[in-house]
Structure formats: C-alpha cells, structure tokens
Amino acid sequence: MNVFITGAAGGLGRALAGECASRGYNVFLTDINEEGLNRLKRGLERQFGAAVAAKYCDLTDPRSFDALLAHIDAHGLLFDMVLNVAGCDFEGAFTEREREKLVQIVLLNNAAALRVTHALLRRRRPGRRFAIVFVSSLASMFPMPLKATYAASKRFLLDLAMALRQELKAEGVSVLAVCPAGLATTDETLSSIRAQGFMGDVTTASLEDVARRTIDLALAGKNLYIPGLAGRLLSLLGKIAPRSLAAAVVYRRWRRAHLIRAEKIRS
C-alpha cells in the first residue's frame, strides 16, 4: 500500500502519516516545512520501522510541484491512496486580513488539492483500487462569517469530492471527504478551542481516532466522514436551517470567541 500525504509535517497530516506507518503502509510525505518533515520521517522510522519518503514542496507553486513529480517519476513511484491534507486559515474578519493571505487560502486549500489529485490519479497502480481523501471541514456545512474564505474553500472540497466520486466510480476510484470540527493540533488551535469553553471540548474530536477512521473509511470506499456526535448534529442543523439563518447563528458564536482571542493577543 503506497500512500501520498500532503501537509504531513503537522496536525492531522502528521496523525495520518503515523496511522499509515503503524499499519505498515509505505508513505510518501510532503510539506512546506522541510525540517519538520525530516524529523517526522525519522520519528516514524524509529517508532514503526516504516518505509518513509519525505520531500519538500510548496504546493501553491507549480514549478515546485513539477520538481516533486519529477522526483516521483525518476523513482517510478505509483500510489494506492492520496490524502489531501495541506490547508491553511488565517483567523480574523475579512477586512482585517491581508489581501494576499486571503488568496493564499484558496491557492492552497483548493488549487493545490486539484493539482495533487490530478497528478496522482495519473500515477496510480494499475489494476488496483485507488482512494482519494480530501480533508474538508465541518465549516463546509455552513457559510461562516469570520471564517468566510476558509469555509467556502472547504465547501469547494466537499462538492468536488461528491462530483468526482461519480465521475471516477467506474474506474475503481473512491473519494472521501472528511469534515472534522476542532482538532487539538497546535498551541494555536488549542487556544481557539479554549476560547470556546466547554463548547470547544464538545466539538473537538480526538486526532488519533479521526486519523484511524479516515483510513478505515477510505479503504471501505465511503464518501463522507463527519467525526463525532456533535459534528454530525451540527451538520444536520446545517442541512435543515436556511443558510442565511445558519450564517447569523455562526456569526454570534464566533464573534465572542473572536473577541476573546483578539483580547488575549493584545494582552
């Protein structure tokens, strides 16, 4: 089993890399954080005796990605699964954010995911099933004021996954969209979870469970994974409630967390 993972050096990408390595899969890891990537490679080798390849790539730069593909092709590598994890967000209200950082969200979360998926579909092992995973977000279920661009970029992935699934079904390719709520990955996300109080605890799924279930469901050919009961309830509400009402409710909820965070950063 050969698995290609983007955004592997941190957060859910690192957890998925660990999950795959613990199952004895061969993993090809890429990330913009080269040092982190190499440390993870060593860690996975030491912990699981896994076969790990790791290579830097800035997925938002076509030339950097071409160099990565040249490396892959030079070694004749073919894959059974691709995990599109690389993604970014910059907290804050739309007008408070830097213009180019907003654009960066779409370049990485969407454009890079297209680039990777298209290239990997052409490098799948012949005669075998192939699985594509997009890490979307619970944020894809509603319009999200204060996370407007991010939520929209995740919606893009969700719809892309649903559509590609139909297109590729006959070729033995399955497509899974993963929609987690909060995940305790970095000190930054932790402080964001903390700012939401007990609500943060309730909507935060455990990283290692999400990683394990993601791989299980991808292997089983499932199309949607929303971790946690709270996540499933919220996504249901997102389907029932009018989108304008959902946006208003989300705005009230996030504004408070946003203000607490802004206050913390100032102090």
Add this chain to the structure above:
Amino acid sequence: MKAVAITGATSGIGLETARLLAREGFCVLLAGRCAERLSRAKARILSESPSARVACFQADLMQQREVLRAAAEMNAYLDAHCGGRLHALINNAGCVRSWYMTTEEGYEQQFALNHLSGFLLTHKLLPALLKSNGRVIMTGSASHKGIKIRWDDVMLRRRYNPLTAYKQSKLCNILFARGLNDRFAPGLRAYVVDPGLVKTDIGNKETGALVHFIWSLRKRGGVPPEIPAETFAYLCLKEPPPDGLYYYRCREKKYSKEVTRENADRLFALSERLCGLDGGFAAQDERAGAV
C-alpha cells in the same frame, strides 16, 4: 560550587526546588520554555540569594532538537564554570494533555516530555554527571500505580486516554530511574520523588476546559510546592547518597510491582531507539539523536 540542573524550573515544584538549592549554595541551571519566565525566576532567586550563581536555558524540551541544543549549551556552561561536573539533574518538566497531540517526531506529547525528554537530556549530560558521582531525580507521581506499560502501543494511539497516558509516563520515570541504577550505580544514583498533590498549574496549561476545571478544583486540596522541594533538596544534599528509589517527604515509599529489571531494560531499549541512540545510552556519539 556544585551545579544542579532543573527542567521546568520557572514555576511550581521546579522553581521552589531551584530557590531552595540556590540558598544551599548550589549553582543552578534553569531550563524552561519561556525566556521571560526564566528571567523572572532568576531575578527571584537572586533577590533571596544574591551570591547565588544562576544560568538560564530556554528550550521547549518536548522537541528532541531542543533537548539536544539545551544539553549542548549546558555542557558548555558546565565546562566553563563548574569543571565539567554536574552534581544533580532534576528532570521535572512535565505536562498534562486533554487530547492526543504529537511532537515533531510524531511522538505523543506526554510520553515525549514526561519521559523521553528526560531520558535524552540525561544521556547528553551523563559524562558530567558521572564525573561528579551525580544524581538524577525525576518528578514522579503516586498515580503510576495500578497501571502497566502498554508495550504494543506505548504512545496509546489506540483509544487515547489522557489520564492513562499521564500515569504511564510517570511509571516510565521510575523504570528509567531503575534502569539508570542498574547500569551506573554507585557511579550515579537515580531517584523519583512523589510530590503528592501539589498546588501547581500543570493541569491548567494547554488543556481543554474540562481538565482545566477539574484541576482547578482538585489542586485546592494540594500542598504548596515548597513541600516536595524539600525532598528534592534532601536527595541532592544527603551524604552518602540514599539507597532507595522512590521518595515521598524525604522518606522511602513503596512503588509499583511493575518496576522490574526486565521492564526497565525494555523501556531503555525502546527509548534508545526513539531517541536515535544507536550506539546505546552511554556512548556519546556526536550524531546520536540527531534530528
């Protein structure tokens, strides 16, 4: 001047132990994550013991590269000021987590900080400790009892329970101390201190709202960190070095039956592998643990 190195030295048990040992005339090497909190700790110690020698080492010891950097700086300091000798290393830095979180290497954070960081730091400071017939002291916990090491999944990736991960990391502390004594005593002595329930902020740092809340209630019943600090000081000062392994309020205490030579050896081998010490614990290969 005898030197003692203390990790997690900017608050709680670490800080109180540093204050106490500085008053006793030790040169204290403080390690902590935050430069500002380090300089505050240093200022506090110097205000009480103006003639004390205090050095600060900023490092996030959860990450192995930071352990290696801090160890190199400490060794350079010891060579320059203390004749390359370290009388005691107190591996006190520890954390509590609400969720499964990993280090850069993909290691679970409580295991990485509470056990592995002390293991790697002790390895790097071993020559200075052996020169001084030194002592290595870990901050343990009575919660290590009633639990076994999950050898097939030591980072508890399957069904992570934060409290189990904490307890297991504290059992690792005693197994590590046992392993050190098996290998190096009497050239070096290793101990674990059970601090009891102490009023510190360990459960309030980087945890979720629930753990934060429970710990805030629970710590009210605790003793001030000055109390366990006395046990650390006792184990540093007592001559000849005490023979026991596990201490509570300056007296030996019973520990888990899981602390066997076999388990200690197994943890040693595993930790060597996870730290990349291919030449073994005692070999000071320059590339060892390279990350």
